[in-house]
Amino acid sequence: MQRVAFLLFPGFQVMSLAAASVFEFANLEMKEPIYETLYVSETGGKIMSSLGLAVETQAFDDPTFDTLIVSGAPQEAVPTAGERLFMQEALARSRRLASICTGTYFLAHAGLLDGRRATTHWIVARDIQKRFPKIKMEEDRIFIIDGSIWTSAGMTAGVDLALAMVEKDHGIDVARAVAKKLVVYHRRAGGQSQFSALLEMDPKSDRIQSALTYAKRNLRTPLSVEQLAEAAHLSPRQFSRAFRSETGQSPAKAVENLRVEAARLMMEEGRHSIDVVAQETGFADRERMRRAFLRAFGQPPQAIRRNAQREHAA
Structure with a gap:
């Protein structure tokens, strides 16, 4: 025992x-x-x-x-x-x-x-x-x-x-x-972020929440403001104004945060190459993803993966 x-x-x-x-x-x-x-x-x-x-x-x-x-x-x-x-x-x-x-x-x-x-x-x-x-x-x-x-x-x-x-x-x-x-998740991986992009934005209306949910499900696509506005049943102008008011950031920045969060999880899982991760999360190429990781975490994707591999080995 x-x-x-x-x-x-x-x-x-x-x-x-x-x-x-x-x-x-x-x-x-x-x-x-x-x-x-x-x-x-x-x-x-x-x-x-x-x-x-x-x-x-x-x-x-x-x-x-x-x-x-x-x-x-x-x-x-x-x-x-x-x-x-x-x-x-x-x-x-x-x-x-x-x-x-x-x-x-x-x-x-x-x-x-x-x-x-x-x-x-x-x-x-x-x-x-x-x-x-x-x-x-x-x-x-x-x-x-x-x-x-x-x-x-x-x-x-x-x-x-x-x-x-x-x-x-x-x-x-x-x-x-x-x-x-x-009645808890099994289990949040050690490398998982303490934060969630969706929780951080905390939209007040169902319309903006619907747009974010749509974005999270369609990260592989370009996700223009027009697409998100349509998901929220608002005009692009109304949507952009309401989105910034409720989340404190632009639709483009919010989408990048969602992409980074999804890409980070894929990098930590280690099952896909960096190019595949970039494509699946909508970054299109690894260089755009690298710049986004540096802005968000101060580390490139490769460093995130190495840290996760060390934790798994431990």
Whole structure:
């Protein structure tokens, strides 16, 4: 049986413990206790969360777990000297050390992420990168695996992290069954963006939403303003004005964002050549797609694919 410990500290965020349900349901799926879930802290006893809910913990002593997961908090949390030492020993003696959301601060303060790729909640990613320049921060990721250290984005991304652990330990069928019982996706890939182009635009009217849905389904075509206006049942002039008013961007920019999002997923899957990806997502040629990737991510498509391949190998 694998021991999974959650490291809690005063002011931790309860949402971090949602990941524990993944291990609970893995036990139910396997009809035997394959995971033992523990809650540890420096002092032991009741640890108060940011929500005012207290969780009973045991004082950490032996850092030998299969997996140690550091919880997040609504703001930066700095580990004590004892917590730093505990995490450093856990990294040496446990199979996996992970953080959820802003738990990345804990690992960063302990120097455990120096020279490693990591992610965290997008709100604090740039602050961590600025203050801990040795970390290779990738702010637009659901989770990242670098050796024995796993880091995840904010809040619900901890569930994706835990599902990936179950998949690694017991196979994709078990992880998929757990996700289904938890009524969550199985599973957002680690390399998937923390953002969605459609959610970012958040149109207010059904007409503009219909145009965006049409665009997403027809990315391979040129997608002129006239086509989108027809899908919205508006004149081109009315459509352009309403679109910018509701989304804050032009139809052309919105279409590019949708194309980039689709192309990035195809690049990370790695099943198609760059030329095929460019054609299937409507960029027409690889150079136009490369320029769009640089604008959106600051990296060319090849770099996105290499990062995904490294995560898959890990």
